[in-house]
Amino acid sequence: MTKIIVRGGQRLTGTVRVSGAKNAVLPILAASLLATEGDSVICDVPLLDDVMTIQDVLASLGAQISYNNETMRVSAPLISSFEAPYELIRKMRASFLVMGPLLARIGRVRISLPGGCAIGTRPIDQHLKGFEAMGAEITLGQGFIEATAPTRLKGAKIYLDVASVGATENIMMAAALANGTTTIENAAKEPEIVDLANYINAMGGKVRGAGTGMIRIEGVERMKGAKHNVIPDRVEAGTYMIASAITGGDVFIEGAIADHLTPVISKLQEMGVEITESDSGIRVRSSQSLKAVDVKTLPHPGFPTDMQSQMMALLLVSEGTSVVTETVFENRFMHVEQFQKMNASIKVDGRSAIVTGGVPLSGAKVCATDLRAGAALICAALRADGETEVTGLHHIDRGYVDITGKLASLGANISREEASESVAAAQAISKSADSAAYKREKEVAVLKVQPTWA
Ligand SMILES: CC(=O)N[C@H]1[C@@H](OP(=O)(O)OP(=O)(O)OC[C@H]2O[C@@H](n3ccc(=O)[nH]c3=O)[C@H](O)[C@@H]2O)O[C@H](CO)[C@@H](O)[C@@H]1O
Numbered sequence: 349m350t351k352i353i354v355r356g357g358q359r360l361t362g363t364v365r366v367s368g369a370k371n372a373v374l375p376i377l378a379a380s381l382l383a384t385e386g387d388s389v390i391c392d393v394p395l396l397d398d399v400m401t402i403q404d405v406l407a408s409l410g411a412q413i414s415y416n417n418e419t420m421r422v423s424a425p426l427i428s429s430f431e432a433p434y435e436l437i438r439k440m441r442a443s444f445l446v447m448g449p450l451l452a453r454i455g456r457v458r459i460s461l462p463g464g465c466a467i468g469t470r471p472i473d474q475h476l477k478g479f480e481a482m483g484a485e486i487t488l489g490q491g492f493i494e495a496t497a498p499t500r501l502k503g504a505k506i507y508l509d510v511a512s513v514g515a516t517e518n519i520m521m522a523a524a525l526a527n528g529t530t531t532i533e534n535a536a537k538e539p540e541i542v543d544l545a546n547y548i549n550a551m552g553g554k555v556r557g558a559g560t561g562m563i564r565i566e567g568v569e570r571m572k573g574a575k576h577n578v579i580p581d582r583v584e585a586g587t588y589m590i591a592s593a594i595t596g597g598d599v600f601i602e603g604a605i606a607d608h609l610t611p612v613i614s615k616l617q618e619m620g621v622e623i624t625e626s627d628s629g630i631r632v633r634s635s636q637s638l639k640a641v642d643v644k645t646l647p648h649p650g651f652p653t654d655m656q657s658q659m660m661a662l663l664l665v666s667e668g669t670s671v672v673t674e675t676v677f678e679n680r681f682m683h684v685e686q687f688q689k690m691n692a693s694i695k696v697d698g699r700s701a702i703v704t705g706g707v708p709l710s711g712a713k714v715c716a717t718d719l720r721a722g723a724a725l726i727c728a729a730l731r732a733d734g735e736t737e738v739t740g741l742h743h744i745d746r747g748y749v750d751i752t753g754k755l756a757s758l759g760a761n762i763s764r765e766e767a768s769e770s771v772a773a774a775q776a777i778s779k780s781a782d783s784a785a786y787k788r789e790k791e792v793a794v795l796k797v798q799p800t801w802a
């Protein structure tokens with residue numbers, strides 16, 4: 349089995365560079381389907397399994413794509429299919445984000461219910477409510493959703509019952525090419541929403557208010573490919589901040605944007621971690637014993653659910669008792685059982701976990717139950733006595749670029765062991781951005797799918 353092996357006890361020092369944000373690049377690549385002419389050139393595209401998956405989804409729909417040196421070039425003058433393949437959509441949540449662009453562009457889509465981290469039920473009712481308000485007709489059955497727009501989508505006033513990141517993005521993309529103006533009330537405010545809006549506007553769209561609870565999108569007739577730099581990954585940055593703090597380290601996280609990390613920074617400061625913000629990144633130093641703090645996850649600008657498990661790892665080594673409350677997803681404490689294998693003292697009570705800090709952690713064989721849980725286990729292992737083996741690496745590979753190499757460069761005693769030569773070789777091929785497989789433009793049988801209203 350492929351695993352990461354960590355021998356705890358090394359203090360991390362040095363500089364680590366943050367990659368482009370997974371949760372920004374995935375909707376941006378989906379939005380590239382909106383452009384009927386010109387290439388989109390997306391820079392700072394991280395080499396992640398999720399990026400490879402969305403690339404395959406786009407290619408299956410007829411887009412032509414190349415990826416080299418963290419730059420992805422996409423052109424989709426013709427869409428050749430309205431059906432997103434089940435094997436790809438089930439792999440990750442964000443692949444569902446092609447629904448909005450396809451509906452807007454060709455008025456038809458067939459897509460399976462999305463996969464992603466198993467952290468709750470993760471319904472898509474708010475996405476569908478938005479599309480229906482814009483005139484789409486939706487049918488559901490046997491795990492698939494079919495939607496058609498008998499005429500061009502029309503602008504609508506949409507109130508989201510929950511400030512869903514994905515629903516805000518999907519509706520924003522559909523509205524970009526709709527007839528008239530759409531407003532999204534109770535919209536999600538995450539930095540990734542702002543990044544997507546900036547890209548849509550660069551393509552000729554008219555989105556205003558992204559980053560606030562009210563987004564206004566004036567539909568345009570057509571959009572052109574554009575160049576865009578993806579924002580740095582705030583969750584990856586936050587993970588390295590925790591890794592520095594948990595080892596009593598001194599790490600500069602290059603590229604991290606402090607404004608995107610305000611809730612994480614303020615909790616770390618409350619605990620006694622020293623943070624220095626600058627235009628080029630964030631320095632995280634920790635030399636004293638850390639204080640326990642309570643943490644409650646909330647939509648942005650609250651404490652991010654994607655940092656909850658890493659924060660819990662840090663609370664395990666603080667002095668005192670902390671209460672961690674998860675309000676965004678109903679089943680995001682799967683890592684607790686894994687931490688307990690490392691001698692952690694945590695009790696789950698409904699949506700809260702009571703963490704008793706200061707109990708020495710010991711190395712163990714643990715499994716990443718989801719993407720961030722995997723990162724959190726690695727953070728805990730950096731501090732634990734002895735050796736920890738982390739398996740379930742397919743989760744971690746979805747969202748962290750070379751976490752082993754980056755931590756090793758900071759002085760961690762960490763290595764990755766592939767299951768066998770053949771698996772290692774297959775993984776190396778599938779992840780090689782510069783490989784011929786990914787550089788080659790896919791040859792697509794170009795069959796022009798007409799909008800149903802054309
Ligand atoms: C690819 C991506 O960007 N993933 C992020 C995105 O996921 P994702 O976009 O899936 O998360 P949402 O913001 O949609 O989910 C937030 C909450 O809303 C609920 N909900 C959502 C949609 C809907 O139609 N109905 C509904 O009830 C969900 O079950 C959840 O309880 O935001 C999450 C919350 O910050 C992050 O943890 C994920 O990393």
Ligand SMILES: C=C(OP(=O)(O)O)C(=O)O
Nearest residue numbers: 441442464465654719720
């Ligand atoms: C939950 C996450 O991802 P996804 O929404 O893609 O499952 C995450 O990035 O932590």
